[in-house]
Amino acid sequence: MDKFIVSARKYRPQNFSTVVGQAHITTTLKNAIKNNQLAHAFLFCGPRGVGKTTCARILAKTINCENQTKDGEACNTCNSCVSFDAGISLNIHELDAASNNSVDDIRSLVEQVRFAPQAGKYKVYIVDEVHMLSASAFNAFLKTLEEPPPYAIFILATTEKHKILPTILSRCQIFDFKRITNNDTVEHLQEICDKEAVTAEKSALHIIAQKSEGCMRDALSIMDKIVSFTGGQLTYQNTLEHLNILDEDYYFKLLDSLQQQNLADAMLMYDEINRKGFEGDTVLEGFAEFLRNLLVSKDAKVAMLLEVAEDFKQKYLQTAQKIAPSYIISALNILNEAGINYKQARNKRLHVELTIIKLCYLQQALELVSNEGGVSKKKLIDSTKAVAFRALPIREATRQEGNKATSVKPSQNEAKLIIEQPKESSIPAPKFETSKPQTAATEQPATSAGLSSLKAIRNKVAQQNKSNNTLAKQLTEEELYACWGIFIEKLRERKNHSAVTNFKLATLKVIDENSINIITESEIHKSFVENERAELIVYLQDYFGNRLLTYQIQVIEREKTGKEEPRPLNTKEQYLRIIEEYPLVKELKDRLRLELDF
Known part of the structure; x- marks a missing residue:
């Protein structure tokens, strides 16, 4: 042997x-x-x-x-x-x-x-x-x-x-x-089959060439494996079975069910495919490639790009003429998104079934329409209903006619908001119509009640504004520095000593009755003030009783001179200065075991 x-x-x-x-x-x-x-x-x-x-x-x-x-x-x-x-x-x-x-x-x-x-x-x-x-x-x-x-x-x-x-x-x-083309691969495989006395169908050789993806070594290895499996008979069916490839007839049947919007047959078809052991991503990818071949078959110029067996080419060309390009393009988009999200889906089967449902009712959702020589998508809605608003009466106080203002009595004319039902899925803008009330007596109590409640709210707001104005303080630099000092004490109580130091170094100026300018020496200094913005603005407005009060922070660096300007000592520096002059203070601290919070 x-x-x-x-x-x-x-x-x-x-x-x-x-x-x-x-x-x-x-x-x-x-x-x-x-x-x-x-x-x-x-x-x-x-x-x-x-x-x-x-x-x-x-x-x-x-x-x-x-x-x-x-x-x-x-x-x-x-x-x-x-x-x-x-x-x-x-x-x-x-x-x-x-x-x-x-x-x-x-x-x-x-x-x-x-x-x-x-x-x-x-x-x-x-x-x-x-x-x-x-x-x-x-x-x-x-x-x-x-x-x-x-x-x-x-x-x-x-x-x-x-x-x-x-x-x-x-x-x-x-x-x-x-890469070696499918036709060259098929011809080479046919030559080897003739030399080895192997009976091979051309459609089976074409499936092997597609599976090899332009690699001749892979194609020869696949053919050897199938020939050993079938005993020298290379047919289309045993090639599909051995390579675990879904027959294109399934895709043609599935497309017919989707075109007829027969969801039951489409779901049963997928169940049959799933029982044969094909994973969901294989179905999605195979159907997307099938639709791509249909799209290529619609134009004779690009029909040469159709890489399928000769037995299926005529069937592709005939089916492509029955399917609208809008459906193919939209279906390819849905399948592409489904393939991307397949790995992240927890329920794989449900994910594929939802995709089939979308494809089944895709014709009702999209229509390709011409738009000034181009192509665009338009959503179709069978029956569009406007939101049902209740007609609210709105009284007109005055109406100007020409240059003269004429008063209109509330009981004579009222403006009502009327929403009309759209016709043929078009939603017009709301229309205002002026109509006379049927009975003035029936609407008068509700209107007077509404006016009385509105008047009560206005009076309450006016009283609050009046009380605020009485408590308001005049914005001057003296009052501003006094307010600033109180805010610094609040920071010290919270033990925010870094903010206390930087707030003391700030310079304040009053721009107008509603504006304050805070001048800092550096961006770092400014950042400490900005950190307290939310609490600071509320405190300033409450202190001066002015809700319109705002402030802005400006950075003005001091000019460097030969002699450094004295700056206030912080708490730690003050302590070091004290114990330098009075050493007994440090001795007292050590004996009492005191801890200082700088």
Whole structure:
């Protein structure tokens, strides 16, 4: 029994012509070999499994081939090609930088570069996953990479180009590999199936290509796994079952239920999907991709972006013509928000069901309407009702007609606020109409009662203002400093000594009967006063009996002179001055074991 070799290794390309989906890379390399314009350092970067290491090995074999073809390909028959295919060639050295990323590993590589090849023209050094090298290893590699011997060629391969130092990038020819398209992947998988005598449906191969996301190695691994699972029969159904992918027929049925606003069928459909073991986020992502394909199918210009199996393309095109673009765009927005919030939801199933409910009644909520050549959204409301306000009578005291003012009796005309019911979901502004009361006698008691209560409130406010005016004090600087001193004593009682010191240093000025200016010497001084703003303004207004009284704080720094101006001593400095002149005071404090609160 022969040993099994996976398809990714068994069918690895051996020539540039067999590389799949990288024609822009292979053509450039073949032309460089034919014209003898090879660089001394290459950098192959791109996603995983797209052929970076394969192209590096083909390049190493081709430049040492003894009988190159006219197209710049290796002959695969000379001693160099045979030894290379057998893995015993001494002209190629591969280094895995993921596990050999230290300075010592690079130094040993540099030491080998000094020796010329025993057979062939070039010695090729392939460094895979080069982004894993440490910064010190990169720096040790710089000089050799910039000026290698004429027989040495370096090929660096990486999936993360942004992690490589710019000094390394500037010394290499950079080749960007792209993802392999679904069509190229399907064609390559079909060739391998024909060689292996495997029966494969094209729709199944297309599902594998979509699942691999442009990675040929992943596609070959998936195909090997499914072929082993099915015994050589690669069908659409067993591929869906093995890859745990939801059939697109479910999405078509779900869309029909949502379009018909049949919530019961939609919920039962999701329950069936959930019973098969599919998670809610898989359903949301799959349905969003399904709607994206529908949106792409609506325009023939972008229908080429539709990456689905050939069996479903016609069905997509037919369904897309029945669905309004407004519904697809709004549904995509809802699904996007649901997918973002899915991980944070505690009840995952309820979260998905609420999304399905929104999609089911989406047609009633949104409508896409034209707006001066553009497109905008408008909410639809079947029956909009205004708020039911009670009609309140409002008496008019006087009405001016021209330049003359004529008095109107309350019993003759009254203004009433009338709210009309809107028609066809339009809500007009409230209208004021003047109408005569049915019976003046019935409304007169309520009106007089309202006026009497309003008059009582006005009289009470007037009495309060009058009492406040009698207790009000005139705002002068003497009264202001007296009030300021009382407030400082309150601060001292609260033991806020830092604020006491700064309040004493403030200068007060009266601007007018309602304004006070507080002058401070610095921003720090100002901050201490600002900290007491809430209590200070209430105290000043109560003291002077003036609710309109306000103050502002102004910072005026004193000009520095040669001689410092004396400042008042704080409590601690006063104590130190006393015990300096009278030492017995300190002795008395120590004997009595007194504690001072500075």
